[in-house]
Amino acid sequence: MNKISIGNGSIIVPEIGLGCMRLTELDEKQALNHIDTALEYECNFFDHADIYAGGESERLFGKIVDLKGASREKMIIQTKCAIHPGICYDFSKKYILESVEGSLKRLQTDYIDILLLHRPDTLMEPEEVAAAFAELKKSGKVRHFGVSNQNPGQIALLNKYCDNQIEIDQLQFSLTNCGMIDAGLNVNMSNQEGVNRDGGILEYCRIHDITIQAWSPFQYGMFEGTFLNKEKFPKLNKKIDEMADKYKVTNSAIAIAWILRHPANIQPIVGTTNQQRLKDIFAASDIALTREDWYALYMAAGKQLP
Numbered sequence: 001m002n003k004i005s006i007g008n009g010s011i012i013v014p015e016i017g018l019g020c021m022r023l024t025e026l027d028e029k030q031a032l033n034h035i036d037t038a039l040e041y042e043c044n045f046f047d048h049a050d051i052y053a054g055g056e057s058e059r060l061f062g063k064i065v066d067l068k069g070a071s072r073e074k075m076i077i078q079t080k081c082a083i084h085p086g087i088c089y090d091f092s093k094k095y096i097l098e099s100v101e102g103s104l105k106r107l108q109t110d111y112i113d114i115l116l117l118h119r120p121d122t123l124m125e126p127e128e129v130a131a132a133f134a135e136l137k138k139s140g141k142v143r144h145f146g147v148s149n150q151n152p153g154q155i156a157l158l159n160k161y162c163d164n165q166i167e168i169d170q171l172q173f174s175l176t177n178c179g180m181i182d183a184g185l186n187v188n189m190s191n192q193e194g195v196n197r198d199g200g201i202l203e204y205c206r207i208h209d210i211t212i213q214a215w216s217p218f219q220y221g222m223f224e225g226t227f228l229n230k231e232k233f234p235k236l237n238k239k240i241d242e243m244a245d246k247y248k249v250t251n252s253a254i255a256i257a258w259i260l261r262h263p264a265n266i267q268p269i270v271g272t273t274n275q276q277r278l279k280d281i282f283a284a285s286d287i288a289l290t291r292e293d294w295y296a297l298y299m300a301a302g303k304q305l306p
């Protein structure tokens with residue numbers, strides 16, 4: 001598994017991370033086997049959130065994985081906070097600190113490698129976030145910080161108060177959900193693809209050494225299902241299958257290789273609970289699509305070059 005550095009080089013991570021949002025679909029034994037498979041392939045990066053399965057994903061992970069002593073340092077644990085389900089988004093110091101305490105307890109660990117603020121809270125006061133981060137860093141409970149689903153202005157505002165500590169933005173990104181690419185390819189155009197919904201987040205992150213993580217790299221829409229092998233995407237699947245033959249990997253690996261090929265060093269966070277699929281996906285780390293193949297896949301997803 002190839003490695004990338006997060007932010008400006010503060011942590012080295014595998015270029016593909018394992019998302020734990022669906023982990024509770026497995027029983028304890030299956031979940032442990034799944035995590036062991038990831039580790040066998042040098043994927044020691046695990047993405048959580050306090051809200052996944054109402055906290056049960058973190059609890060399961062903490063129960064079956066030894067996150068104490070020497071074995072802890074071998075793992076990179078990322079979790080998220082700030083979604084108060086069904087009620088509000090909450091970037092208050094109190095909420096952030098309480099959420100971290102809950103995650104530490106459920107994960108049965110002393111520290112979190114990376115804490116992300118899950119979705120923007122429009123009522124946020126950046127001074128409060130800064131105070132929470134400072135306390136978490138000082139106590140050693142959190143080592144690094146990032147955000148998720150945020151635009152450049154929101155990150156810049158936080159960074160102004162948080163001493164430029166935001167190193168990650170986790171965003172939905174895949175062959176079928178790549179508005180940040182569309183907007184960048186259709187600058188100055190009046191077509192739909194030219195609508196800049198993310199505020200130039202791709203370029204902003206590259207300029208400021210912020211790592212983009214791609215959530216739901218196989219899903220289309222908002223959790224509508226995977227686009228692979230789906231009749232709804234005949235042209236895309238035909239091209240993906242053609243590439244799978246060419247590069248001698250599975251279609252899952254091609255979908256991930258498409259993300260990895262972008263020079264922004266985007267880290268896909270994959271959510272499969274299937275061990276064979278996970279191994280197939282990791283093969284994406286061994287191939288590099290040509291520029292022409294990358295664009296051919298993009299266009300097969302229904303996009304046009306202006």
Ligand SMILES: NC(=O)c1ccc[n+]([C@@H]2O[C@H](COP(=O)([O-])OP(=O)(O)OC[C@H]3O[C@@H](n4cnc5c(N)ncnc54)[C@H](OP(=O)(O)O)[C@@H]3O)[C@@H](O)[C@H]2O)c1
Nearest residue numbers: 019020021047148215216217218219252270271272273274
């Ligand atoms: N920051 C955010 O707002 C946010 C939002 C959502 C998710 N996330 C993070 O992103 C991670 C990944 O999300 P996700 O699980 O929705 O992503 P995903 O990897 O795009 O989707 C995985 C799901 O697709 C299914 N699937 C079916 N065919 C597949 C194939 N050929 N290849 C791969 N998967 C296939 C998997 O089933 P099987 O299990 O049977 O393989 C699994 O249910 C989450 O675990 C979480 O850590 C973050």
